[in-house]
Amino acid sequence: MNFKKFFKLGAIGLLAASLAACGGGNETSTTENENSQDSSDVKKIKVAYAISWKPITYQDENGEPAGYELDMLRLVDEKLEDYEFEYIGTTDDDLLIGVEQGKYDLGVKNIFYTDERAEKYVFPKEFTGLSSVGLLLKKENEHIKDLSDFAAAGLELAPIAANNAQYTVVAKYNEENPDNQVKLVAGDTFAVDAVQWVNEGRADGAIALEPVIDKQINDPEGPYHNLKDEVVYNEFTVIKTWTLFNKNNQELADAFDEVIKEIKQTNALNELMVKHYGRDLFEVLERVEGQSK
Numbered sequence: 160m161n162f163k164k165f166f167k168l169g170a171i172g173l174l175a176a177s178l179a180a181c182g183g184g185n186e187t188s189t190t191e192n193e194n195s196q197d198s199s200d201v202k203k204i205k206v207a208y209a210i211s212w213k214p215i216t217y218q219d220e221n222g223e224p225a226g227y228e229l230d231m232l233r234l235v236d237e238k239l240e241d242y243e244f245e246y247i248g249t250t251d252d253d254l255l256i257g258v259e260q261g262k263y264d265l266g267v268k269n270i271f272y273t274d275e276r277a278e279k280y281v282f283p284k285e286f287t288g289l290s291s292v293g294l295l296l297k298k299e300n301e302h303i304k305d306l307s308d309f310a311a312a313g314l315e316l317a318p319i320a321a322n323n324a325q326y327t328v329v330a331k332y333n334e335e336n337p338d339n340q341v342k343l344v345a346g347d348t349f350a351v352d353a354v355q356w357v358n359e360g361r362a363d364g365a366i367a368l369e370p371v372i373d374k375q376i377n378d379p380e381g382p383y384h385n386l387k388d389e390v391v392y393n394e395f396t397v398i399k400t401w402t403l404f405n406k407n408n409q410e411l412a413d414a415f416d417e418v419i420k421e422i423k424q425t426n427a428l429n430e431l432m433v434k435h436y437g438r439d440l441f442e443v444l445e446r447v448e449g450q451s452k
Contacts, residue, residue: 201243204411206232207257209268210248212370214435215288215400216268218248227435228267231287232402234427238418242411258405265404265411269370271324272401283412285419286399289432289440291369292328293394295357300364305395306332310341314363317356318346324398325366354383357390367392397443 208216208224219225224246236244247263257263259279269290272282296303303309306329309316319326326345333340353365354375372392375381404412422428432439 200241202241204242204244204264205262206244206246207249207254207263207266207268208246209251209254209266211251211374212269213374215290215370222248224248227288227431228269228400228402230431230435231422231428232267234422235415235418238421239414242414255403258403261405261407263405264408265402265415267402269368270401270403271398273322273324273327275322276403279406281404281406281409281412282401283404283416283419285416285423287402287419287428288400289397289444290400291394291440291443292325292396292398293367293369293372293392295353295365295367295372296363296391296393297357297360298389298391301391301393303364304393306341307336307339309364310336310339315342316344317351317353317362317365318344319351319366320347321345325368328396328398329366354386354390358383358386369394394443396447397440399444 208226208229210216210218212226214226216224216226216228229246232244232246236242249257251268254263254266254268258266267287269288270276271290272286276282294303294305294309300312300314303312303314316329319329323346326343329341329343333343351365353367353371356362357365369392373381376383376387376390376392378384402415404415429439429441432441
């Protein structure tokens, strides 16, 4: 018999027996395998966010994702144990195209629901935020507080693209108020320069979003900051905002819905509103919906 081979096999056997007796070898290996298995079970989700929608979605001074929608998603991510969110800052256009084509799994950027978008993306059942909508007016018309006032005064509204959710807001008002309608003209482009239209007198007013007004007029670095005393913004409603999912991510959207419903049972989203907007827009929604009943 080959004694070298015999002694070598014997030594290996003794070593294995010793490790088994101590309980360390197999136990460590099992733990490592379990950790490896747990890690592989967590699915990485690419989340696109627009970097120019402060305080909704933006990058802070350190280049980190910030804003109401990002904090909302972090709450969701904590509860979705099977998923891990990776946040990617980008432009509005790249976000929409990227989510549609599968470059990103989901996206947030002050997104409104439209029938056209519903054909391209998965909208969850639960909305996640709110966006302030108002009338941008010349200072002399600041007494015009809502669409009813605007229509009664016979004022002219700047054009809005028919596929823009802001168009839907006015169209819905007109449908509910056949005797006091706002003159609504469909624009050729998705968005017009509302500030210029109002300032130059091409229109008496325009439908505007508060974050846009803050960025363009109220911000000292805004392109129209010089007009801050010439125009006013009068909020009259809020629009629900949504998280947008790629068409192949229905399962993720369903899981997202369950978590959002759970979070809405608390005051977490209300607190995030106050943190980022300085006020709770959910209270505005309750007031608006209460008035429409």
